[in-house]
Every structure is written in C-alpha cells, then in structure tokens.
Amino acid sequence: MSGGSYYVPAKSYWPILGSLATGFMMVGLGAQLVYGSANVLILIGVIAVVAVMAFWFRDVINESHQGLYDSQMDRSFRWGMGWFIFSEVMFFAAFFGALFYVRMFAIPWLGGEGAKGVSALLWPNFIAEWPLLSPPDASVSGPDNVFSPWQLPLVNTLLLVTSSITLTIAHEALKAEKRRVCRNWLAGTVILGCCFIFIQGVEYYEAYQHYGITLEAGIFGSTFFILTGFHGVHVIIGTLILMVMLARIIRGHFSDTGHFGFEASCWYWHFVDVVWLGLFIFVYVV
C-alpha cells in the first residue's frame, strides 16, 4: 500500500529517444531485409537503443542511491519484472507450440494419417518421421543428420544448470554481505554463460558445415533455429546483464537487503535456464 512517498520522476528524455531509436532500428532492419544495404542504419539503431537503455538504467540506479525509492517502488519493480518474464514465457510458448503442432499433427497428416490424408495425393512418397530428414517437396532438401543430444547439447545443459547454481551461491553470498565471494561466483557464472554461447556457436557451425541443418532445411531446421536461436539471444542478453551486475558489485553497488537489480538478473537467468531444459528435452532428446 502507498505510504505517500512514492517517487514519480518529473520528466525524462529516455522514453521518447528510446521510441525513436527502436523505430530507427526497425526501419533499418526492414530496409536491409527488403532492399539490402542498410547495415549502417541497423548499427546506428542498435547502438542508440543500447545507449538509451544504459542512460535510463543509470538514472534509475542514481535515484535508488539517492534513497528516492521506498518499499512500494521495490514491489512495482518486482511485479514489472515478474510479468515481463511471463511475457517471455509466452513468447517461447508460441515456438514450442509450433514444434508440438508440427510433430503431433502436421507431419502425421502429411504422411496420410487421419481424415486429412488428402495431402498424400500431392506427395505420395512422403514418409512421416521426426526428425524430418526428407521434407515432402523435392525442392526443399532436409538435413543430412541431426545432433546426438549426448554430446555438445549435454555439455551445454550441464553448463547452464551449473551456472544457475553458481548464480544462486553468488546471490546468497550477497545477502550474507560476503561481497568477495559474491563477486567470484558471479564471475564464474559469466564465464559459464560465455562457454555456453561459444559451444552453441560451434554447434551452429557444425550444423551448417557437416549436418546440413540450415534455415532452408525444411521444418526441422526452422524449428531448430528459431528455438535455439531465440534462446541463444536470451543467453547473450542474460550474460551481458550479469556482466553489468558484476561491474556493479565491483563498484560497491547493492546491499544485503537492497539489490533488486541483481535479483531480477537472477530471475532472468533462471528463466533462460529453464527454457533450455525444455529445448534440451523437446528439440534434442525426444
């Protein structure tokens, strides 16, 4: 409940500049995709978006250090971050839903199952299978092979699960005012995140060079890359966030009780970890 000290900032340049930067980035992206040769626009847009975010967060951190925020403000941030993560869950749910639909319905139907078996007239030789190595139409060439889940994907799973544990240790250390311990475990978490990104990069290289798993390789490549790709982007963002948290810990930010920025980063990282577990099971293993 409100105690009468809720901080309402008077004005800010970052929202309007952030909107324009977002628009710039999107126009650049569109121009690049449709007309080609707009890389510079995208670059400027991305830099502008990142800069606005940095200045905006700097304002929030300064206001927090000035003691302008009360416990009610803390709850606003908690609700805000919680619902933001829920929106991310639903974003990934769309891609998982697509994967399940394709595997449960679309491919069996293409193979002639059920009342919708008419597609067998178009592609009589199509065999329903998953992973789908031979898409129905001859113009689409499927992957040559798929990854064994028990090699790089397993290593990545262990890396991410471990990173969630190390991050929790860092968080507990911060709560116990053991800042050096916190710093070291947080640095370890960042390293684990970087290792994950590197291994995922190696896997993408392997996918294109030796496995024939590409974006154009039919529905297997499509679902594989959209799920692992967006997850990978989230790991990169999460690692960057943790790096910022590491820098703030080194600078002496956060206290044992007031560190929601740190805690929100932990929430985000654990969310990214859970998404990976879903990916590991449904994209690689099953």
Added chain:
Amino acid sequence: MAPRIPLQSPLQHSDTVATAGGVDHHPSQPTGWRRWLLTTNHKEIGTLYLIFSLSMFFVGGIFALVVRAELFQPGLQLVEPEFFNQMTTMHGLIMVFAAVMPAFTGLANWMIPLQIGAPDMALPRLNNFSFWLLPVAFTLLLSTLLMPGGGPNFGWTFYAPLSTTYAPASTTFFILALHIAGISSILGAINIIATILNMRAPGMRLMDMPLFVWTWLITAFLLIAVMPVLAGVITMMLMDINFGTSFFDAGGGGDPVLFQHLFWFFGHPEVYIMILPAFGIVSAIIPTFARKPLFGYASMVYATAAIALLSFLVWAHHMFVVGLPLVAELFFMYSTMLIAVPTGVKVFNWVTTLFRGSISFESPMLFALAFVVLFTIGGFSGLMLAIAPADFQYHDTYFVVAHFHYVLVPGAIFAIMAGVYYWLPKWTGHYPNETLAKWHFWFSVIGVNLTFFPMHFAGLAGMPRRIPDYALQFADFNLVSSIGAFFFGASQLLFVLVIILCVRGGKPAPAKAWEGAVDLEWTVPSPAPLHTFETPPVFRQIEK
C-alpha cells in the same frame, strides 16, 4: 456495491501540494512540446493516447469509407481491386491496434490511478515509452501504403501463405511495425498490472475496486499472455519470407494451418482485450445514472475472469472450415457457446441494475444503454456463428462482418464514447454540450444500424467478404450499408466538435460531476489537477 467514501478529502492534498510549488518530486514542469514528449504524468499520457486513438479512428474510418464507396453499387468503379484489398486490411489493422486498443489504454491511464487513489502509474517513464512507440509503429505501418508493390493486402488476419509466399515486399515492414506496437502493448499492460496490484489506496481490497479497474486488470493479463504469441507468429512469417524457413509451407513439412492456430490463439483473447474494458466502463455508468449500486458486483468480477480464461480455449472457432478433425470442431463449438454464460450474467446484471432505478438519460447513459442492446445483438450473432455446422454456411460472408462490427462499433467504440462523455467533466472541468452530444448519439445509433444491420442479410444470402464486387441481388443491401457508413462517419465529426468545445469551455463541473457517481475519481476537483493523491486517501467501504 456500496458507495465508497474516503475518510479524508484527497483534494486537500492536491491543493496544498500545488500551492507549495510541489515537493522535490516534480520541480519544474516542462512546457510547450517538451511537456508532451518528456512527460511522465499519467493524465498527460492518457490524453496523448486518447488523441492518438481519435486521430487513428478517422484514418481507419476513411479507409472504411473507401471500401464502402466502392461497394456502393455492383461493378468496379472507384479503386483497383488490389487497392481495395489494402484498404480492407489497413482499416482492420488501424482500427484494432491503433484506435480501439490505445483508446482503452488512454482511459486506463487517466482513470485507474484516480479510481484506486494512486499518485500515478507504477512505472511512469515506461508509461511514456509505451505511448511514444505507437506513433512510430503506425507511421511505419501507414508508410507501407506508399511502398513499391503497395501495403499489406491480405486482410487484418494476414493468413499465410497470402502474407508470406504471395505477399507484397512491404510485408516485412508491416511485421516490424506490428512488433513495435506489440512491445508497446506488453509494456503498457505490465505497467497497468503493477499499478493495480501495488498502488491501491490503503484499505482498498481487490474486491473493492471499481469494475473498470477489475476489467483492466484481467485485460492486462490477457495482453501479456497473448501479445508475445503474436510476436512469435509474425517472427515466423518474417523468417519464412526472408530466411527460407518452412513454418507455414507444407512443402518443407510445415503447415499453413499452423499460422491460423497461432494467430487465433492470439486473436481470440485479443477480441476480449477490446471488449472487457468496455464492460468495465458500462458497469460504472449504468449504476451512476440508474442511481443504484451495481447489481452483482462479485458475479461481474467472476464473469470477467471466466470470459478471460475461456478465451484461451475457443480460438479454433475461427477455423471451422479449415479442415479440423471432428473432435476439434465439437470441442471448440461447445467451449465457444460456454462463453455466452458469463456474458449473459453481465447483461443480466446491467438490466437488473436498471430495474426500478431512478434513471436519467444523459449522453454517457445513452451510449451505455445502446451498448447493452446492440452488443447483445452482436453476441447473439456470435452464438449463431459458434454452431460449427451453421458456420460452414456463414463463414467468410458479410454475416461475420456484421457480427464483429456489432460487437466492436456499438460495442467497444460506443463504450469508449460513453466513457469519454462520462469522464470529460473530470478531465476538462466542463460538461460536454449535452444537446450536441445527444445529436451525436442518435446519429451514431442510426448510422451504425444502417451500416451493419443489412450486412446480416447480405451475408446470410451468401455475399462473400473482402471482395470489391458482388452479385446484383446484393445491390440494395450494400447501397443502404454505404449510405449508413458515410452518415456514421460524418456524424463522428460532431464527436470531435463536442470534445473541442468541452476543452475550451462550457458549463463548469463540480468535483462530483454526476449525482449518482461513487468512485474515488469524483473526490478530486474537476478538472483533476496534474498531481492527485500524492498522499493516498484512506479508503473505507461504507456498508449499506
């Protein structure tokens, strides 16, 4: 719902703070254009949303009038079929995403903090960001009309492969514009939920909140749940168009029907996103002008929640003819019909609130009453469409067009207009000109029915939607519809006139502008000062 009275008068706080030059929170307010660009004030941002929405209402309306002008008589007269398709598409996109949704968000910005006794929205800067993304998004979307190959021409539902394999080049920009609008909606919804859950005045429990706040809480939940799914599906389109993936291409093992499932998993809750806040507005206005507490407050809350939950289980009723398995046809038919139960509870409660009330018919009440009657007509035609075997006949005809325009125009838009007339005294300090407002009401009611009622008959007789020409036997119905559309469109200029006159002057309104009004917003002065409830009012519910 018993009337609610704050223990201490909140207007004292606002006044003292204003004369004291404000505490350190808000030193110098920027003036001129900077005031609007940099603002973090929920009232100013609410005003921005409402003005943006009203402008886009006319842009989308002009697109609709191009469509109606072409359909005035059979044959091709005014526009190329290609351009006609762009007009139907843009009309739908602009009305849904740029007119109706921002209007409700604008009302939420203005009224939720006032109705729960909060000093502002929970995250004021994020609030401004959410708004300013919209002009960016819709400038980009409208600019696609000028691009080589034309703008989106595949209908507002942008079914693949029309929107992927056979789409104009500008579709990529359409996708990116929709991404920006989606970010705006998600951030706005997060802000609204945080505000409602965290910023209520001391003593106000969830079940004490006005229904407009309740319906928006549930709407915000729907937005956060489904806008990311829309983002997901348009990202898959982007990939299919630009990166050679096969999500919606059966040749690569994907399925165009997958697009429809994902789209309508977003699209059906989206329909309720556009109507639940309308329920909230009507639930505020009818008790005020019937001078009776709302009948069945708790059942209204539960019915709203039930509608929201069911909305996740009915999406495939938009796809009855796509070739679903029989069990899916049956499931989605019955789950859709189930929605009539909580909706019926609501209509029953409104009618029962009126029963033996001491009713007066000011312009907000007229729009609210028209809402109840005309929205119910749209609800009944929805029930007809829910019957899967019957839908095989109605699908993609003007009957569908009639149905969803009845729930959106005299439904959502009439409720928005009712809310505007209801709250204008609070915003401007003046009552709107009642005579002009009544003319606006009657012209709108006549225009809306003239436009959309004949579409039922044209549709039942088999006239397909989204086609620029039609068979001769539909000529009379279409002539009436087109006359009605231009009449309705022109009468909306009256709406603008009433608003401008009301901003400039008029009969001064007291803090409690309507005799029967009970909620917290009527305890602050009219016009509401820029900062209200900086010290929260203590909320106490008076038992009957």
